[in-house]
Amino acid sequence: MTALARAIARPTPVAGFGARSPLHGLERRSIGLVDVAAQSVAAVAPAAAATTVVLLVSGVAPDATVAAIIAAAVLSLGVARTMSQFARRFAAAGALYTYTARGLGARAGLAAGAAIVVGYGAIAMFALLGCAYYLSYLLGGLWPALDRGTTVTVALVAEAVAVAAVLVAGIRLSARVALVVEAVSVALIVALLGVLLVFIGPVDVVAAVTPGRVDPVALAAGAVVALTAFVGFESAATLGVESVAPLRNVPRAITGTVVLSGAVYVLAALTQVSGFHALGLDLADSASPVNDLAGAFGWGPWGVVADVGIAASFLACAIGSLTALTRVLFAMSRDGVLPARLGRTHARWRTPVAATAAALPVIGGVPVLMSIGGIDPREGMQITLAVGATGYIVAYVLVCVAAPVFLRRIGEFTLWPAVTAVVSALALAAALIAFLTVGSDRAGLLSVAGVTLVATVVVVLVGRRRRPLALGAYDEPVAAQVLGGISPPERGSGD
Structure with missing residues (x-):
């Protein structure tokens, strides 16, 4: 021998x-790079964001729409590189919550946890409303007699049931469903945008990117609105426990999602800005820009097909956002911050079924109540998007501040990662302040910040009472x- x-x-x-493992109960090391990337891509929902967020950016920064999206892409890439400093060193289900706790301690970790829970929850509501809006838009065109409000309400209930079934049935199923839906949606949108660019004619890319003198405050506000198109790119980190080779695959998924989404958004912005300019129309006044352009250039039926893809993309976003939300709730429960029952998993499918059961009634119920109360889906989308963006950006700022401290603590501090983290944190904070102070509905946006602050304080106080010190459990051999x-x-x- x-x-x-x-x-x-x-x-x-x-x-x-x-x-x-401290995070036992999840199906460890069960999904590969493609499935992990599908989680981030689904949470970002580039097919849906390529149309809806470009429209919102044009309302805030009409003269710098493309530039604002490029600025948001660069900033998102810096944040992604900073998060990868954590993702390359340990696997966690709590993602930004765990990362911040490991870098800055319990109080900052709880603040990041509260902020990202608000972010994931509000964006999931935004996605459900977006799917219902586009479904009602499509069905209204086929059957004009349908009551739109009733259609939206019924669609919201059906979406919540479908999302619940997918989430409980296992991470591999939810990842594959999200992957297929988003891949088809992105392919449809990119193909239609390419065709429209041909019909629009030669596009002056330089003029579109640098239109001349631009109000820097409007550009900053536009950039933070554009940043909402990227939020969720880090959600692959919530699958660190369930991923094969997480220290390699999770950073790749996070960075790759930003690059892919940025390319789609720039293409969408160039097409929409150039198309409406060629038609002499105001992009901000459109209800469905891609559909309107398709109709104007004789491709109306393809615009309908694209709307189907957009609705499906919103549904994938809801699945991705709720998947990430339930993992964070699960991790916070295992740390003792939230009740222990939220840390229970399904014996067969190994999913955080208790966290799903707790989150889904709220995430699905709020949009339904909005619809029953007569709130227009687009107005509801604007509200939930603003809430979600605030939560996400607060969490991003905290994790960027935490990264250099964490690297120094473990003896791996280097200059460039620290510079990237600090610059990203400062840029995010400045952009958020500009957005909250110059937005069209200042009172509403300030109330968004207030809601996020209250949620943060409540969770911090609860966490300090239950378990003030040892937070940030991660997967271990x-x-x-x-x-x-x-x-x-x-x-x-x-x-």
Whole structure:
């Protein structure tokens, strides 16, 4: 018997490993890079955002729509690179909450957790409303007699049921559904945008990107609105426990999602800005820009097909956002911040079913109540998008501040990651302030900031009362994975 064979047959005992991970219950190491990337792409929903967010940016920065989107893409890439400093070193279900806690401690971690819960929840509501809006838009064209308000309400209920079924049935199913839906949607949108560019004629890209003198405050506000098209790119990190080779695949998924989404958004912005300019119309006045352009250039039926893709993309976004939300709630429960029952998982499908059951009535119920109360879906989308963006950006700022501290603490501090993190944090903070102070509905936007602040304070106080110190649990190797691994007898067995 060779030395290697003897070592395998009779390994040297290695103590100190647990019988199960602190995040046990999830289906560990079960999905590959494509599925992990699908989570981030679904949460971003580039097919839906390419039309809706470009429209919103044009309302805030009409003379710098393309420039604002490019600025948001560059900023998002800097934030993605900063988050990757954590994702390359450990796998966690809490993502930004866990990262911030590891860098800045419990209080900042809880603040980031509260902010990202608000972000994921509000964007999930935004996605459900967006899907219902486009479905009602399509059905209204086919059957004009349909009551639009009733159609939206029924669609919202059906969407919530469909999302619940997909989320509970397992991460592989939800990731594959999101991947297929978003891939088809993006392909439809990109193909239609390419055709429209041909019909629009030569596009002066330089003039579209640098239109001349631009109000820097409007550009900053436009950039933060455009940033809402990218939020969710980090949600692949919430699948760190369930990912194969998470220290490699999660950073790739995060960065790749920003690059892919940025390319789609710039194409969409160039097409829409150039198309409406050629028609002599105001982009901000359009209800469905891509559909309007398709009709104006004789491609009306393809505009309808694109709307189907946009509705499907919104549904994928709801699935992705809720998937990330339930993982964060699960992680906060395992840390003792939230009730222990939220950390329970399904025995067969290994999904955080308790967190899903707690979150879905709120996420699905609020849009339904909005619809019943007579709030127009577009108005509801603007409200939930503003709430979600505020939550996301607060969490992004905190994790960017946490990164240099974390790297210094573990003895791996280097200059460029620190510079990227600090510049990203300052740019995000400045852009958010500009957005909240110069927005068209200043009182509403300030109330958004107030809601996020109140949620943060409440969770911080609850967390301090329940467990003030040890936060930020992440996945760890277990005894069964280590040759000769021995776990403490009191920990139990199995994962």
